[in-house]
Amino acid sequence: MKVAANQYPQEAARVLREEPQVRESVTGATLNFDSKRRQAYAEVDAETWRHWAESVKNHVLSNLDRYLLEAEASLQKNGVQVHWAEDADDARRIVADIARAGQVRKVVKAKTMVSEELAINPMLEGMGVEVLETDLGEYIIQLLQQPPSHIVGPAIHLNLAQIRQLFHERFQTPPDASPEHLAAVARQLLREGFLKADMGISGGNFVVAETGTLALIENEGNIRLSTSAPRIHVALVGIEKLLPRFTDLAVFLSLTARAATGQRLGTFVSLIQGPRQPGEPDGPEEVHVVFVDNGRSSVLADPEAWETLRCLRCAACLNACPVYRQTGGHAYGYVYSGPIGAILSPGLLGLEETKPLPYASSLCGACFQACPVRIPIPKLLLTWRNRAVQEGLSPRLEAAAIKGYALAMTQPWAYRLASKALRLLPEKALDNTVVPVIKAWTEGRAGLKPSPKSFRQMWEDGEV
């Protein structure tokens, strides 16, 4: 997919200025998700669950080679065809080959972020294959030709009026149709899609190495239909999505649902164990699992960033993030947005392409508090910032200023001097100035007013 992460500061400012309804929609929805998550966490011993999940994931990641081979063997035993995609090109080629071999003309898709990452839709459409997104939110943004703006709620940036308008234009629904009516219209259209499709594409929340089980969580039932109605089912799965044993699934399924939407369990959980067996009335004839690397193994090999791969893509960190809430996901310029995007995107794409993202945070820590697998997001944001500095990617002026700052702060006389100078500045200087940093400060904030005397001065003058 096209990457525009370097545009983050400009895009964020633009969205705030030109699309205030995004902020409103996203704030409302994320606050709602977040409070549901809190309630759902409160029902269980969340801290114990989080620590346990963290350690299971760490164990998997530390032994990933072994678990991937075990998963491959188990999947194959179940009759699943396993593919390995080193990068996005590989993945597209694999999906294209499967589609060609199966003479696929229509594809239904269940929501999958990894297929966005790999730009599967444009590739299929380029082959003349018709692609239909079947998640309601995904369907809506497909109509608008937009990428998802949130991991769990892809159309979270839109409000009801916009969706009404869209459906009114496309499907001649009444301009004031109820949400139920809109959903019913979409359901009708999607239903036809399921029946006609040759191939279904899904992601995968988990693959159990021991049993070769592919687990999928959802609320609409479209994933179940996409993976069972068409002749061919292809699941695109990041290599980090493994769990060791079948017994691990129970807590992970509930933890993910609680973190994502505050539910105890998704409305539908599909545990896919392979293609249709002889004598079974339905199910796909072929099931393919494509294990996708696309930069993940280099994150895994990174001693400071590997913890990022524990991610379950629950979006709890997005929902908790006051920065994400202002602009939604599109401003981040890549498929993964919000706090997880700010640490995952540099890992997958390199810092050159993504350098503003680690700075897109006030380091408030709400993301870490929300994360079900305890990814230390603030610490990782700082790590990426530090790398940007080390690689000389930070602005030169800033680097010089910080060097000067460090010098002044290690020489008490220099600190005093600066403190004096601050008080000698004419009032206007701190208010209406051309110095870029102060200008950025005073646009929207009243000017800085130093205390008439610094505390240090008062102490030295015996006034304290």
Add this chain to the structure above:
Amino acid sequence: MKVALFITCLADQFFAEAGVAAVRLLRHLGCTVEFPEGQTCCGQPAYNAGYWAEARQVAEHTLGVLERADYVVLPSGSCTTMLRTFYPELFREQPRRFAQAEALSQKTYELAEFIVKVLGVSHLGQGLKGRRIAYHHGCHALRELGIKQEPLTLLRNAGAEIVDWAAAEECCGFGGLFSVKLPEVALSMADRKLSTLPPTSQIDFLTSADGGCMLHLSGRIENRGLGLPVRPLASVLWEAAQ
């Protein structure tokens, strides 16, 4: 009890009265207050912006300045976090410095936390009777240090009412350089936070332990003409003791 006050650079320059109030309050509670002369800034601006080498320089300086103190008390949650949590992080790979940082970490406290946890005082006086206060939790104090009840207890026990504020625990958008690197986002965060306050006519003032948050919030409040005074927690606690 001997206490070293680390004033933090923002308080020193912009909220000098917070330092004065902290000293008076600590003396009032029976402490001997020292002001280690060589102190400057905790190094957080460099640390948060990714300049760890420079942050280490400043941290080394501070470690030296505070080495002999029994207790270090700061009128700032985020600078307390810097000394207590991030200094040891910075020196993970230098055993000698790490030991020094750990020692400092053990004896460093935010003001309200120190009063409640170390001095064992939770009633300062009745100086805040009838005051209606909006309390902004600084993110570092709240999430990195787990300081939440201490300041509220002191304020309430002095007769103040803490107003219901849905976003009291939400980030105000300051975030150090964040507030100038992404000013639109930072301001929008402040607006969202302020928009969840009860009408300002029902609040006497807003208070917080963090200078950065206060600069940002008060700057925004003034700019928008909201007419809500913002006061440093230290000053409010001193008033509580009157």
